Amino acid sequence: MKPRILIVDDSLTVRMDLGEAFxxxxxxxxxCSSLSEARxxxxxxxxxxxxxxxxxxxxxxxxxLQEIRTTPxxxxxxVMLLSSEAEVRDRVRGLNTGADDYVGKPYDQSYxxxxxxxxxxxxxxxxxxxxxxxxxxxxxxxxxxxELKSVLESSGYLVVTAGTGEDGLRAAVDTRPAVIxxxxxxxxxxxSTVIRRIRADAVLRSTPCILLTASEERSGExxxxxxxxxxxxxxxEDTQIILARVTAVLRSAGAPSTVASTSSLLGPKxxxxVDDSLTYLHEVAAQLRDEGYDVVPARSGEEALELLSVQTVDCIxxxxxxxxxxxxxTCRRIKGSxxxxxIPLIMHTALEEQDSMIEGINAGADDYIxxxxxxxxxxxxxxxxxxRKQFEDENRNIREQLLQKELEVVAANxxxxxxxxxxxxxxxxxxxxxxxxxxxxxxxxxxxxPLRSIDGFSQLLLQDNADKLAPKSQDYLRxxxxxxxxxxxxxxxxxxxSRVGRADLRRESVDLSSIARAAFEELQKKxxxxxxxxxxxxxxxxxxxxxxxxVVFDNLLGNAWKFSAKVSEPRIEVGTDQQQGGTVxxxxxxxAGFDMSYAESLFRPFQRLHNESExxxxxxxxxxxxxxxxxxxxxxxxxxxxxxxxxFYFTVPPARPGGHx
Amino acid sequence: xxxxxxxxxxxxxxxxxxxTLRAFEKSNVSNEIVxxxxxxxxxxxxxxxxxxxxxxxxxxxxxxxxxxxLPKLxxLGVLRRIRADERTRRLPVVILTSxxxxxxxxxxxxxGANSFVRxxxxxxxxxxxxxxxxxxxxxxxxxxxxxxxxxxGR
Numbered sequence: 001m002k003p004r005i006l007i008v009d010d011s012l013t014v015r016m017d018l019g020e021a022f023x024x025x026x027x028x029x030x031x032c033s034s035l036s037e038a039r040x041x042x043x044x045x046x047x048x049x050x051x052x053x054x055x056x057x058x059x060x061x062x063x064x065l066q067e068i069r070t071t072p073x074x075x076x077x078x079v080m081l082l083s084s085e086a087e088v089r090d091r092v093r094g095l096n097t098g099a100d101d102y103v104g105k106p107y108d109q110s111y112x113x114x115x116x117x118x119x120x121x122x123x124x125x126x127x128x129x130x131x132x133x134x135x136x137x138x139x140x141x142x143x144x145x146x147e148l149k150s151v152l153e154s155s156g157y158l159v160v161t162a163g164t165g166e167d168g169l170r171a172a173v174d175t176r177p178a179v180i181x182x183x184x185x186x187x188x189x190x191x192s193t194v195i196r197r198i199r200a201d202a203v204l205r206s207t208p209c210i211l212l213t214a215s216e217e218r219s220g221e222x223x224x225x226x227x228x229x230x231x232x233x234x235x236x237e238d239t240q241i242i243l244a245r246v247t248a249v250l251r252s253a254g255a256p257s258t259v260a261s262t263s264s265l266l267g268p269k270x271x272x273x274v275d276d277s278l279t280y281l282h283e284v285a286a287q288l289r290d291e292g293y294d295v296v297p298a299r300s301g302e303e304a305l306e307l308l309s310v311q312t313v314d315c316i317x318x319x320x321x322x323x324x325x326x327x328x329x330t331c332r333r334i335k336g337s338x339x340x341x342x343i344p345l346i347m348h349t350a351l352e353e354q355d356s357m358i359e360g361i362n363a364g365a366d367d368y369i370x371x372x373x374x375x376x377x378x379x380x381x382x383x384x385x386x387x388r389k390q391f392e393d394e395n396r397n398i399r400e401q402l403l404q405k406e407l408e409v410v411a412a413n414x415x416x417x418x419x420x421x422x423x424x425x426x427x428x429x430x431x432x433x434x435x436x437x438x439x440x441x442x443x444x445x446x447x448x449x450p451l452r453s454i455d456g457f458s459q460l461l462l463q464d465n466a467d468k469l470a471p472k473s474q475d476y477l478r479x480x481x482x483x484x485x486x487x488x489x490x491x492x493x494x495x496x497x498s499r500v501g502r503a504d505l506r507r508e509s510v511d512l513s514s515i516a517r518a519a520f521e522e523l524q525k526k527x528x529x530x531x532x533x534x535x536x537x538x539x540x541x542x543x544x545x546x547x548x549x550x551v552v553f554d555n556l557l558g559n560a561w562k563f564s565a566k567v568s569e570p571r572i573e574v575g576t577d578q579q580q581g582g583t584v585x586x587x588x589x590x591x592a593g594f595d596m597s598y599a600e601s602l603f604r605p606f607q608r609l610h611n612e613s614e615x616x617x618x619x620x621x622x623x624x625x626x627x628x629x630x631x632x633x634x635x636x637x638x639x640x641x642x643x644x645x646x647x648f649y650f651t652v653p654p655a656r657p658g659g660h661x
Numbered sequence: 662x663x664x665x666x667x668x669x670x671x672x673x674x675x676x677x678x679x680x681t682l683r684a685f686e687k688s689n690v691s692n693e694i695v696x697x698x699x700x701x702x703x704x705x706x707x708x709x710x711x712x713x714x715x716x717x718x719x720x721x722x723x724x725x726x727x728x729x730x731l732p733k734l735x736x737l738g739v740l741r742r743i744r745a746d747e748r749t750r751r752l753p754v755v756i757l758t759s760x761x762x763x764x765x766x767x768x769x770x771x772x773g774a775n776s777f778v779r780x781x782x783x784x785x786x787x788x789x790x791x792x793x794x795x796x797x798x799x800x801x802x803x804x805x806x807x808x809x810x811x812x813x814g815r
Binding site: 441444445446448449451452453455456457458459460481484485487488 | 674676677680683729730758759760761762780781782783784785787
């Protein structure tokens with residue numbers, strides 16, 4: 001479908017001129033002479049691009065632009081402002097209001113069309129299939145162009161034509177054809193030159209080119225191949241042959257890779273000229289416009305800097321001597337800015353003195369030119385700077401791509417190393433874990449069997465030979481039995497500690513109050529004659545592993561039970577406190593208590609604060625409790641004094657989402 | 662009345678064999694206790710093969726006391742063979758072992774053990790356990806009918 005374009009300008013000449021240009025370029029035009037007309041048109045139709053004059057009889061184009069930007073249906077439509085306003089202020093205002101481009105009058109027709117195409121391309125990135133079938137035909141004979149066009153179109157190609165080499169190059173940039181067919185004999189630059197230029201352009205260089213040659217011109221063929229043509233066809237051959245060649249070339253070309261970020265050297269270029277003399281500004285602008293450049297004039301260094309902040313340019317032509325901000329200072333500021341320092345800058349000066357030129361170069365200018373120079377020289381210098389910039393961009397692109405590749409390789413390597421290291425850790429951990437599991441399994445089985453024999457045969461000796469054994473011997477045998485039983489307990493407690501560390505933590509809503517009661521009942525069952533006053537707070541909710549919390553209360557209540565054995569009215573209390581802004585559970589007894597100076601070692605395995613003969617125990621229980629609380633992400637601590645009972649506090653914070661347990 | 666068929670004890674550790682025999686003796690269980698020193702011997706005994714060929718096929722033990730760690734064929738292997746055979750699949754099997762590791766307890770029940778008892782270190786407790794086992798399996802428990810057990814009931 002043809003792109004639709006709305007042109008709003010009060011000048012009939014401009015409407016006619018641009019209308020014709022866009023018509024030829026394959027656009028569908030709607031022309032309006034006033035804002036009211038444009039408003040009406042926008043209500044009913046939609047457009048791919050709007051070209052808007054700034055000064056209109058019924059209002060301000062920039063105000064209208066504001067309307068366009070704030071109306072949802074047109075907010076995203078690209079707008080190109082077109083104005084004769086030499087004032088930088090208007091340009092800045094327009095671009096700040098949301099114009100996508102600003103082209104000064106007098107304009108270059110093809111420049112406007114080229115900018116329009118660029119804006120449309122930015123708007124919707126060209127899809128591969130649409131562009132891959134475009135063929136550009138460059139030939140000066142309209143008859144031949146039409147003939148070839150109809151042949152190619154009947155085979156499903158989109159065809160763009162151009163009558164001269166220069167137009168052809170411009171069309172190549174605009175349409176990015178899949179293949180170019182160019183006549184060797186052209187007015188102006190010839191076919192080989194066109195191909196050579198295509199090959200020198202970063203964006204277009206991989207485009208296949210077919211050169212049409214006259215049969216009598218043998219050297220033309222050589223020149224074509226030297227220039228880099230992919231194929232040539234004699235012109236007197238049937239157009240069907242050309243079609244076959246196009247198809248063959250396209251088939252073998254594969255997918256051309258283009259560096260999108262590098263703008264084409266042949267594309268439209270914008271030049272900022274800065275001079276305090278209006279006369280001179282006009283003169284230079286006219287010269288550069290003749291070359292097809294868009295010229296942005298600025299009257300001072302301040303204006304130039306203001307403009308650069310809203311619109312990028314491809315080259316800067318800067319007067320050295322100006323009131324206000326001098327050329328040198330302007331140059332220094334431009335070259336000191338990261339965003340602008342790569343823009344080629346040419347110092348322009350009326351002074352012939354060497355000193356001033358050196359000063360300019362010192363300020364960072366890329367080149368200098370005397371105002372007295374011929375305008376051909378000026379244009380050549382501009383071209384040279386643009387070309388240099390182009391090569392720099394390409395080189396930078398290549399460097400960046402290489403760097404990017406290197407970075408990717410490095411990143412991939414380190415990611416792989418990290419994954420490998422992690423896998424090795426996990427493997428090591430799993431190995432250790434299964435070793436530990438195997439170890440505790442064999443402890444559980446094999447270490448107990450000999451103890452059974454020690455205890456069993458000692459008891460049998462005692463029972464079978466009670467009358468023959470001296471009382472001392474009987475006492476020794478009892479000690480042997482006691483030691484074996486104690487070792488059995490140690491093994492069991494160690495296995496429990498190790499199991500608590502390895503077991504999966506399954507959090508659920510549990511009532512610590514009922515767990516505590518169940519643990520207490522167990523203690524009472526083992527020692528039914530003891531009377532202990534137990535007080536458990538009703539409903540103590542926690543998000544915790546049920547089995548592991550039972551281990552906690554078995555041990556804490558077991559300790560409280562044990563250490564309160566020697567007081568006259570033993571009491572055990574289970575409840576909660578609010579401490580440090582959170583809920584803290586506690587188990588309290590009024591038993592023997594302990595010296596707080598040993599509190600630190602309380603939770604270490606095998607650490608005991610009481611004499612074995614006073615209170616039996618393995619010293620593993622609190623270490624087990626500590627490990628359970630730790631695995632829940634909580635804390636455990638105690639407070640006590642000798643003879644005044646002990647209180648064990650612990651917290652069970654809710655699971656952290658995604659946290660490892 | 663205590664039924665007087667044999668008890669099969671599958672145990673490789675002679676000390677444990679001796680202690681078990683004494684524990685049953687002390688708890689007044691007078692049934693004959695046949696000892697198999699490894700899993701293979703137990704299988705020979707139960708299926709009347711090898712050294713036990715020609716044994717009266719109707720003479721099945723009242724209960725099998727089975728250790729888990731055994732040379733050759735281990736306890737779980739023996740249990741699997743017992744449960745896989747039509748003649749023995751209803752035979753009461755009590756696992757009598759050192760460990761009470763959760764995975765051991767679970768796999769024994771999964772393979773069809775009737776009971777799981779851990780041998781205590783304390784001999785006094787062991788005698789208690791033997792007495793309870795005797796009362797339960799030789800008096801309280803109703804064994805599967807012998808005909809069914811031998812697989813000739815249909």
